[in-house]
Amino acid sequence: MKKYIIKDLLNSTELNRDVEIKGWVRTKRGSKEIAFIAVNDGSTIHNIQAVASIVLFGEDLLKKITTGSSVRIKGELVKSQGQGQNVEIQAKEIAVYGTADETYPLQKKGHTLEFLREIAHLRPRTNTFGSVLRIRHALSYAIHKYFNDHGFFYLHSPVITGADAEGAGEMFRVTTLDLKNVPINPDGTVNFKEDFFGKPAYLTVSGQLEGELAALALSKVYTFGPTFRAENSNTPRHLAEFWMIEPEMAFFDINDNMDLAEDLLKYVIAHTLDACKDDMEFLNNMYDKELLHRLHHILKAPFKRMTYTEAIDVLKSSDKKFEFKPDWGLDLQKEHENFLVDHFNKPVILTDYPKDIKAFYMKLNEDGKTVRAMDILFHYSGEIVGGSQREENYDALLKRMTEMKVAPEEMKWYLDTRRFGTAPHSGFGLGLERLLQFTTGMTNVRDVIPFPRTPKNAEF
Ligand code: 4AD
Ligand code: MG
Secondary structure, three states: OOOHHHHHHHHHOOOOOEEEEEEEEEEEEEEEEEEEEEEOOOOOOOOEEEEEEEHHHHHHHHHOOOOEEEEEEEEEEEOOOOOOEEEEEEEEEEEEEEEOOOOOOOEEEEEEEHHHHHOOHOOOOOHHHHHHHHHHHHHHHHHHHHHHHHEEEEEOOOEEEOOOOOOOOOOEEEEOOOOOOOOEEOOEEEEEOOOOOOOOOEEEEOHHHHHHHHHHHHHHEEEEEEEOOOOOOOOOOOOOEEEEEEEEEEEHHHHHEEEHHHHHHHHHHHHHHHHHHHHHHHHHHOOOOOHHHHHHHHHHOOOOEEHHHHHHHHHHHOOOOOOOOOOOOOOEEEEEEEHHHHHHHOEEEEEEEEEEHOOOOOOOOOOOOEEEEEEEEOOOEEEEEEEEEEEOHHHHHHHHHHHHHOHHHHHHHHHHHHOOOOOEEEEEEEEHHHHHHHHHOOOOHHHHOOOEEEEOOOOO
């Protein structure tokens, strides 16, 4: 028999035909004569209802059809007698693949998100996480589609690397050395020659540097992969393992870079609103009544663009009492980002940050004090994009590396691009989970990734 997915059957107008569905039972209720079994297969947030006669199937079989059990049901697709659904299945044949006993934790609705985090192996079976995972897919698909349609090539940057791309020293070490018996050099340092790679190796914090190498050959590339940060930040916006999208474009300046980022964000959000209507509506009603309005709102108008210096002036001249006083030269705090986004009632792109609070690879402005950085700030999720025009001048880059204590001898390959056919280029990093936070309205970043990794937590 042809395979059906529940999403298609629920929208079907072809009634009075035999169909077969497979999925997991969400609820079972009924009377002495009939049981109503709601089944979900993950293709949509909606369940299909199967109506089963107790005389036909017997009490014993129906007892095995518990909440959480997996079933195959064959029967006739008919117009529903009851309310709440257009169609239902008059069951003719039922098989139970696996029952679930009364210890199945998702018996009732209304678990807290905190509790669901503890059972992350089962939470995809809830409405909320089904929706989040489908939206995560839709956004990822739209990102690939956007880049493909705009002449970009997908570059697979390495996960294991020797380079600290952000120069922030927040790398997880990769080693096969025996921690109980580490080889030591005469001077007391670890002898990494004996390690797997013969040198220190880490999980990457960013694919940007490799992206730059490829952009200076293919002109427009992007990476889309997991990145890792060993920063001890226990906040609702930080993960130790997150997914980042990093486009890198030769012959793009900072303005081209901003145009691309804004266009990409609007495209992928519009795609998701269209592709995930039911899921978006569910999240809007369940968690955040402003969600859909906010998403449609940002599509309408250009983002606010201003320099870091102008933003500091706006913050300083406001009446708001900030916990951290805004001051030129300091990084913006969460409260400052929120204030700016609320103040302009739209996403804000800030440029030209002080060089001391940004990475070594950003292009120095003529003032000698600021760099051609751009950060995009969104409601709640805060900094969703971080990027810049890159320093393409060999001498200037070498000087910045030395100033910022990034060892040039270990990055000869990176400096080589500035020696051989260097070109102006730009790029940015978009955090997939921050984008998902904004798109789903989930306030904690741990609830938009299947299995979050945070300090002291790497379960599953
Ligand atoms: O601003 P970041 O650190 O920039 C880079 O890594 C550059 N190499 C990007 C580039 O120019 N190619 O990180 C970029 C984005 C942030 O704006 C944020 O959305 C996300 O990555 N991000 C995190 N998301 C979740 N948890 C964390 N710990 C994150 N750190 C950064
Ligand atoms: Mg940043």
